[in-house]
Amino acid sequence: MACRAGTVGAVPEPKRRALVTGVTGQDGPYLSELLLGAGYEVHGLVMPGEVVPDEVPAEVRLREGSLTDAGSLQAALAATRPAEVYNLAAATSVAGSFDDPLGVAEVTGLGVLRLLEAIRHADPAIRLLQASSAEIFGGATTSPQDETTPLCPISPYGVAKAFAHQTVQVYRRSHGIFAATVILYNHESPRRGPGFVTRKVTIGAARIARGLESELRLGNLEVERDWGYAPDYVRAMHLALQQEVADDYVVATGRTHTLRELLEVAFSAAGLDWRAHVVSDPGLHRLGEPVRLCGDATRARARLGWAPTREFADVIREMVAADLDRLDQAAPSSGPAPGPAASPREQPRG
Amino acid sequence: MSRSALITGITGQDGGYLAEHLVSLGYEVHGLIRGQNNPRAATVRRIVPELRLIEGDLHDQSSLIAVLEATHPDEVYNLGAISFVALSFKQAINTGEITGLGVTRMLDAIRVVNPAIRFYQASSSEMFGKVRETPQNELTPFHPRSPYGVAKVYGHHITVNYRESYGLFAVSGILFNHESPRRGLEFVTRKITDGAARIKLGLESELRLGNLDAQRDWGFAGDYVRAMHLMLQQDEPDDFVVATGETHSVRELLEFAFTQVGLRWQDHVVVDERFLRPADVAALVGDASKARRVLGWEPTVSFPELVAMMVESDLRAVSSSAASAAAS
Numbered sequence: 204m205a206c207r208a209g210t211v212g213a214v215p216e217p218k219r220r221a222l223v224t225g226v227t228g229q230d231g232p233y234l235s236e237l238l239l240g241a242g243y244e245v246h247g248l249v250m251p252g253e254v255v256p257d258e259v260p261a262e263v264r265l266r267e268g269s270l271t272d273a274g275s276l277q278a279a280l281a282a283t284r285p286a287e288v289y290n291l292a293a294a295t296s297v298a299g300s301f302d303d304p305l306g307v308a309e310v311t312g313l314g315v316l317r318l319l320e321a322i323r324h325a326d327p328a329i330r331l332l333q334a335s336s337a338e339i340f341g342g343a344t345t346s347p348q349d350e351t352t353p354l355c356p357i358s359p360y361g362v363a364k365a366f367a368h369q370t371v372q373v374y375r376r377s378h379g380i381f382a383a384t385v386i387l388y389n390h391e392s393p394r395r396g397p398g399f400v401t402r403k404v405t406i407g408a409a410r411i412a413r414g415l416e417s418e419l420r421l422g423n424l425e426v427e428r429d430w431g432y433a434p435d436y437v438r439a440m441h442l443a444l445q446q447e448v449a450d451d452y453v454v455a456t457g458r459t460h461t462l463r464e465l466l467e468v469a470f471s472a473a474g475l476d477w478r479a480h481v482v483s484d485p486g487l488h489r490l491g492e493p494v495r496l497c498g499d500a501t502r503a504r505a506r507l508g509w510a511p512t513r514e515f516a517d518v519i520r521e522m523v524a525a526d527l528d529r530l531d532q533a534a535p536s537s538g539p540a541p542g543p544a545a546s547p548r549e550q551p552r553g
Numbered sequence: 554m555s556r557s558a559l560i561t562g563i564t565g566q567d568g569g570y571l572a573e574h575l576v577s578l579g580y581e582v583h584g585l586i587r588g589q590n591n592p593r594a595a596t597v598r599r600i601v602p603e604l605r606l607i608e609g610d611l612h613d614q615s616s617l618i619a620v621l622e623a624t625h626p627d628e629v630y631n632l633g634a635i636s637f638v639a640l641s642f643k644q645a646i647n648t649g650e651i652t653g654l655g656v657t658r659m660l661d662a663i664r665v666v667n668p669a670i671r672f673y674q675a676s677s678s679e680m681f682g683k684v685r686e687t688p689q690n691e692l693t694p695f696h697p698r699s700p701y702g703v704a705k706v707y708g709h710h711i712t713v714n715y716r717e718s719y720g721l722f723a724v725s726g727i728l729f730n731h732e733s734p735r736r737g738l739e740f741v742t743r744k745i746t747d748g749a750a751r752i753k754l755g756l757e758s759e760l761r762l763g764n765l766d767a768q769r770d771w772g773f774a775g776d777y778v779r780a781m782h783l784m785l786q787q788d789e790p791d792d793f794v795v796a797t798g799e800t801h802s803v804r805e806l807l808e809f810a811f812t813q814v815g816l817r818w819q820d821h822v823v824v825d826e827r828f829l830r831p832a833d834v835a836a837l838v839g840d841a842s843k844a845r846r847v848l849g850w851e852p853t854v855s856f857p858e859l860v861a862m863m864v865e866s867d868l869r870a871v872s873s874s875a876a877s878a879a880a881s
Binding site: 273301304305308309312313316317319320353354356357358359361362363365366369370373376377 | 614642646649650654658660694695697698700702703704707710711714718
């Protein structure tokens with residue numbers, strides 16, 4: 204006999220809510236844009252006192268919390284009641300991880316464990332996306348790597364990321380949490396931090412083109428990476444949480460390029476010959492640097508329907524154009540020479 | 554001048570055996586102990602009277618630096634861990650902190666205080682988890698299935714990383730299960746030998762267990778601590794699997810233990826779902842051929858001898874405590 208009153212009138216469906224950690228990094232703003240565009244209410248977790256860059260969309264609701272503070276994670280879940288959590292927060296510098304292996308382990312490694320425990324206690328139906336990294340395969344003896352390649356991290360950063368990756372797998376299997384990982388290979392964009400080699404090169408090329416520098420010092424020019432486009436990679440994150448079952452997905456282009464090729468593309472985009480400006484400095488060769496990492500994204504292509512949209516050279520050219528544009532905007536009175544590349548705003552977004 | 558060693562996890566099963574072994578070799582042995590009035594300190598002091606205990610905590614890196622500065626060890630053996638797999642599901646963060654990051658804290662303390670100190674990391678066959686090849690050796694990939702296994706993989710990787718990136722003499726011993734009369738009662742071997750003794754002496758009537766088909770490679774702890782020491786005496790640091798190479802099921806263990814006391818295990822053992830682990834690992838069996846070849850190590854106690862040793866010890870312990878209870 205129990206009956207319920209029929210719904211009168213059109214009640215708007217509540218928005219799906221997502222919580223994004225590491226919202227201030229390169230990927231956080233791109234993911235936020237994607238989720239907002241898909242109709243999500245997006246909450247971003249920021250470190251207490253953290254400066255929030257302009258790239259973070261204004262619609263993102265920010266709250267303070269830290270992966271090193273389990274209580275702050277529980278509070279964030281209770282307050283935001285998300286359907287999906289995207290864990291992008293991590294100490295992202297591989298080289299820096301040698302100076303602070305413990306700090307890296309606390310955030311990048313144990314951070315995801317604290318988050319999973321908070322999810323388990325708050326609402327086990329919450330879906331988690333863990334941003335894993337190709338650095339978990341740092342010393343891999345086979346190429347390309349896929350989801351079944353044995354983990355072989357060779358830096359404190361990679362070791363911590365491996366801990367996080369395997370922790371997600373344990374919680375998926377033993378606690379039934381919908382926790383997926385995307386094993387992201389290098390992915391770049393004009394928003395890449397200046398500490399990363401791609402951005403170091405595109406800034407360097409732009410500054411040399413504008414006469415602000417004369418040389419660029421780099422480490423090993425023979426390292427090979429599988430470089431993709433960040434906006435493509437955040438799509439894979441979202442897709443990984445819309446599946447029937449949680450799984451691990453390598454997200455990569457499957458093609459590698461050397462640092463030398465990167466220089467070639469970046470400097471010619473700035474109208475320069477890199478050989479005249481780049482100095483290879485053995486002092487900059489870093490510890491624990493994988494020689495070659497190349498990902499096989501067959502699973503992501505087949506199950507998520509994911510594919511990269513942007514070629515390596517196009518990504519680098521977009522970055523150089525953006526850096527030239529930034530320099531010109533910063534010093535408009537000096538009458539900058541027109542750059543050879545178009546402004547990024549005139550280019551289609553991936 | 555005698556050599557000096559520092560052992561973390563000194564109150565555990567292996568800590569006592571290793572301390573005894575090192576003392577017998579002429580080492581000055583320090584044991585790291587956590588907290589005030591740790592009740593297990595008295596036990597290990599009784600086993601190894603020469604042992605010097607010093608306070609410190611794998612949770613607190615500055616305490617480790619202070620301990621290294623005070624004890625000047627030539628060798629550090631990191632046996633400290635939250636080592637019980639089932640507990641690691643309930644205390645996952647603590648397990649990560651101690652079993653995992655504790656390794657980094659000690660390695661980093663060594664790097665700061667004296668990079669010439671040699672470091673032994675007690676790794677575990679639980680790192681292999683869901684194995685895809687049998688037997689497992691030093692090259693077998695890790696698929697850990699518990700927070701404990703994940704934390705141990707972290708400890709292994711970071712040990713290799715400090716060796717390769719910072720040049721420390723840091724080694725990882727991948728030890729398969731190793732038991733003894735001193736094994737904690739929470740471990741299935743001791744639970745069974747203690748249970749068999751209690752049932753024999755009429756103090757209990759049944760024994761509740763989880764998966765009887767689980768198979769393990771069980772060796773004797775006294776044999777395994779010799780391998781730890783040998784690993785730090787090599788010219789080059791390297792990682793070694795330490796195992797017997799034989800597997801036995803929990804069922805076989807029951808058979809040996811109950812036969813020893815003249816009982817049929819089928820009359821007393823109850824399978825209890827509550828003891829099934831969330832994701833039990835399949836058959837683990839180690840290939841220790843590298844340790845045999847390079848270290849000249851081999852096990853001296855067989856599985857039936859090990860079970861007999863543990864049952865005898867538990868019969869003595871249970872009957873003497875029953876006698877003292879009756880006398881009081």
